[in-house]
Amino acid sequence: MKRLLFSLVLVLVFAATLSADEKESSGPAMTAAQSTYADIEKTLSVVPTFFKRFPAESIPGAWEEFKSIQLNPSTELSGKYKELIGLAVAAQIPCQYCVFFHTEAARLNGATDEEVSEAIAMSALTRHWSTVLNGSMVPESEFQKQAAEIFAYVKNPTKAAMAPKAVSDSDSAWKDIEATFGIVPSFFRAFPSSGISGAWKEMKALQLNPNTAIPGRYKELIGLAVAAQIPCHYCTYFHTEAAKMNGASEEQVKEAIAMSAITRHWSTVLNGIQIDPAAFQKEADQIFAAARKMKKPESR
Secondary structure (H helix, E strand, O other): OHHHHHHHHHHHHHHHHHHHHHHHHOOHHHHHHHHHHHHHHHHHOOOOHHHHOOOOOOHHHHHHHHHHHOOOOOOOOOHHHHHHHHHHHHHOOOOHHHHHHHHHHHHHOOOOHHHHHHHHHHHHHHHHHHHHHHHHOOOHHHHHHHHHHHHHHHHOHHHHHOOOOOOOOHHHHHHHHHHHHOOOOHHHHOOOOOOHHHHHHHHHHHOOOOOOOOOHHHHHHHHHHHHHHOOOHHHHHHHHHHHHHOOOOHHHHHHHHHHHHHHHHHHHHHHHOOOOHHHHHHHHHHHHHHHHHHOOOOOO
């Protein structure tokens, strides 16, 4: 008899739990989620699996953030540069889902193959020097002091009179670094002299080159976005100041950081729930096919 009563109690408790779950699944949270799924489908033509797998309570806010920043054509950063920032962040996480998505989205927004390559190279360059700075433990106060000297020197109009030095070995590299920056920063001195010639040539030809496909402002915003989520205090400081020096507004700085955060956020979700890569690409292809019918590439 006692066993029978105990069994009945368990059945009642289980039934009550199911009833509570059913109420929750049909409550305000689920109603808001269903409304969000409808807007996602209206916007993207499909509700990607990774959105469906996200907690129902949180998907309205997560989608609103995604839509109001990444998909918003009225932000200060154009769609092309937001997607190139997303690609740069994704490339060095690394996240195969996000690399695919942001590459295709950047092209949809008018990015050329050269711009895609430069965004990835800027990501690699930022990670490279972040590794050197953190590995050599340059004091942050010293780094910021030297960065301030560099920016003051670069802004000085007489600096333009300094002819660049031909670089062929470490000695000529040190001289050209000093001619370019006014000083040889500590983190360069921390790099092996046998490799400084090539490392400097790379930085000068990409990051400091005014004639690349991506303008200096956006290269520095890419560097900032990558640095912000490594995270690297040195690079975050330097790229923020360099972006502003190249004409970036406070809002563009905020948007670059936000795009970095959004990319890292959804990369975490995609990898954490182990979305099938082939299924992800199929859904992404559906999104881009629908978008191409409605959208003209941005030129800014």
